[in-house]
Amino acid sequence: MYTPPTVEELRPPERTLVGPGPSAIHPRVYRAMTTPVTGHLDDFYVEVMNDVQALLRYVFQTENEHTFAVSGPGSAAMEAAFVNLVEPGETVLVPGNGYFGDRMGTIVERAGGEAVSVDAPWGAALEPATVEAAVEEHDPAVIGITHGETSTGVRQPAVDDITRIAHDHDAYVVLDAVATLGGVELYTDEWDVDVVYAGSQKCLSAPPGASPVTMSDRAVEKVRTRDAPVESWYLDLENLWSYWGPDPGYHYTDSISTTYALREALRIVAEVGLDAYWDRHRRVSTAMKEGLEAMGLSLAVDESCWLRTLSPVGVPAGVDPGQVTSRLKSEYGIEIVGGLGETEGEILRVGCMGHSARAKNAVYLVSSLGSVLAEHGVEVDVEAGIDATRRTLEG
Numbered sequence: 001m002y003t004p005p006t007v008e009e010l011r012p013p014e015r016t017l018v019g020p021g022p023s024a025i026h027p028r029v030y031r032a033m034t035t036p037v038t039g040h041l042d043d044f045y046v047e048v049m050n051d052v053q054a055l056l057r058y059v060f061q062t063e064n065e066h067t068f069a070v071s072g073p074g075s076a077a078m079e080a081a082f083v084n085l086v087e088p089g090e091t092v093l094v095p096g097n098g099y100f101g102d103r104m105g106t107i108v109e110r111a112g113g114e115a116v117s118v119d120a121p122w123g124a125a126l127e128p129a130t131v132e133a134a135v136e137e138h139d140p141a142v143i144g145i146t147h148g149e150t151s152t153g154v155r156q157p158a159v160d161d162i163t164r165i166a167h168d169h170d171a172y173v174v175l176d177a178v179a180t181l182g183g184v185e186l187y188t189d190e191w192d193v194d195v196v197y198a199g200s201q202k203c204l205s206a207p208p209g210a211s212p213v214t215m216s217d218r219a220v221e222k223v224r225t226r227d228a229p230v231e232s233w234y235l236d237l238e239n240l241w242s243y244w245g246p247d248p249g250y251h252y253t254d255s256i257s258t259t260y261a262l263r264e265a266l267r268i269v270a271e272v273g274l275d276a277y278w279d280r281h282r283r284v285s286t287a288m289k290e291g292l293e294a295m296g297l298s299l300a301v302d303e304s305c306w307l308r309t310l311s312p313v314g315v316p317a318g319v320d321p322g323q324v325t326s327r328l329k330s331e332y333g334i335e336i337v338g339g340l341g342e343t344e345g346e347i348l349r350v351g352c353m354g355h356s357a358r359a360k361n362a363v364y365l366v367s368s369l370g371s372v373l374a375e376h377g378v379e380v381d382v383e384a385g386i387d388a389t390r391r392t393l394e395g
């Protein structure tokens with residue numbers, strides 16, 4: 001018989017989570033997670049699922065019936081969107097401007113589709129005219145768009161323009177809202193997007209593991225009239241809907257405690273109101289930006305497509321970003337991270353998401369980052385940064 005390992009009780013370090021996610025969790029959400037688990041088909045639990053669906057429709061700003069939360073991280077929702085919508089042999093345009101556009105391409109190719117990357121440099125948004133030219137050249141069945149690209153801190157503006165171009169050419173649009181749902185204006189129905197997927201652990205501030213998806217009737221019809229079966233058994237929409245639909249039966253055992261948490265997190269957004277929730281993200285991210293700039297740092301993104309829920313801070317010359325992030329963590333308990341993919345070594349990624357998007361975090365981040373950089377020999381005016389952050393928050 002093998003001997004048991006010695007494993008201590010969990011004692012996580014105290015962290016201020018202001019990176020690209022996960023974000024801080026509201027005490028109400030932690031409390032919801034300790035709610036007793038029932039059966040995943042218990043009448044009580046089916047009501048919980050109905051609540052989650054109704055709340056998600058509000059947060060997605062949609063009336064789509066097919067709105068639910070896949071058990072799994074944002075990548076599971078991403079995969080659910082593409083493996084259902086894309087049939088083998090179909091061409092899919094994916095954004096060429098960041099890490100998560102590349103991931104879309106990988107998933108599309110695994111699903112038997114042909115991914116074509118739309119030209120755009122990392123750090124910039126897609127231009128609708130470039131998308132239109134790519135649509136005319138490649139005649140895609142589906143177009144993927146990253147609403148909030150966390151590897152670069154870019155928000156894709158003009159989603160509705162791209163959707164119009166797609167629909168004029170009979171293509172479907174899939175929108176990655178993992179870093180934007182709840183944090184940035186997003187109007188699924190008004191923008192006429194076919195499929196939107198998200199994550200629970202960013203602007204919604206629930207733990208990772210229950211990832212929202214919404215699909216229009218038009219998208220559902222495409223899935224239902226596929227020739228080839230969906231290659232993923234778990235993520236096949238028909239199977240998911242046999243559980244999340246109006247007559248729930250067993251497909252899988254839902255991540256019940258995480259879904260309780262998501263329900264409470266969504267309830268908080270609904271109580272605050274989506275407008276006010278977006279506004280808080282706007283106010284706190286602006287304060288962070290003003291503070292960082294007043295201190296002498298700069299954001300590596302054009303204001304017109306700044307994501308806000310994630311800010312890309314240019315790494316000052318001569319500084320090792322890894323040393324800065326590890327000192328912030330060990331000395332201040334702050335989590336921010338370096339770049340990802342092409343932005344590695346170029347930027348520090350500072351998040352402003354959900355329950356982490358609070359005034360005290362803006363001040364703490366600016367003052368701590370300033371102090372660490374000053375100790376690394378960077379000329380920063382930490383006091384000016386803190387003043388600007390405070391003034392912006394008050395104004």
Ligand SMILES: Cc1ncc(COP(=O)(O)O)c(C=O)c1O
Binds near residue numbers: 021074178199
């Ligand atoms: C824009 C974007 N899409 C997709 C994902 C994947 O989400 P997850 O890490 O929860 O699988 C992330 C995660 O950071 C993301 O930022």
